[in-house]
Amino acid sequence: MNKWKIAFFLLILALLVGVVWFVSLISSEPGGYGLAERAAATSGGELRVQTTKADFEALANKYIQEAVENQPIPLELTVDDQIALVSELTVFTLTIPVQMYFDPIVQEDGNIQLKQDKVDIGQLSIPPEQVLKLLRDSIDLPTWMVVSPGDESVFIDLGGLPIDGDFDIRAEKIDLENDEIILSVTVPTSN
DSSP states (O other), X not given: OOHHHHHHHHHHHHHHHHXXXXXXXXXXXXXXXXXXXXXXXXXXXXXXXXXOHHHHHHHXXXXXXXXXXXXXXXXXXXXXXXXXXXXEEEETXXXXXXXXXXXXXXXXXSOEEEEEEEEEETTBOOOHHHHHHHHHHHSOOOTTEEEEXXXXXXXXXXXXXXXXXSOEEEEEEEETTTTEEEEEEEEEOOO
């Protein structure tokens, strides 16, 4: 057999292995992703903080940027009528903008669940679950941000935010339509 034929078939084999590996990577569901149980309320003084979408967006982006610095993929949160995670994917040499839109749901424990509503990936049609898997597997996300592709949601564990001091933060209300976001901050008292 000609050495060029062998090289050609090896190249085809390498490409097929690469495609199979990539598809299995974005479609696999590794375990171990879940929120830790929230500890009982900290005793201390409680403050209710009301903020706007713009302030919430700036604060969220501060923590996201600190957590994902030096990552190959940029990640930004925007808040308007919905919460959006904006990023980009680089496929070969092509950069594709990705926007994932979520509806925020305040959980009973004060954490926030972002339920995916829609996704825009350039002109591509990719299932939202696959995009969330790709996000989860491509970026080393902070422990307080848990991507759950099966539920098509992202959980924000406010108790896990790296905040100086021993504060306990809980969401009480997120009403984006009326630009009203209320957080409860418990400041521990010294005994």
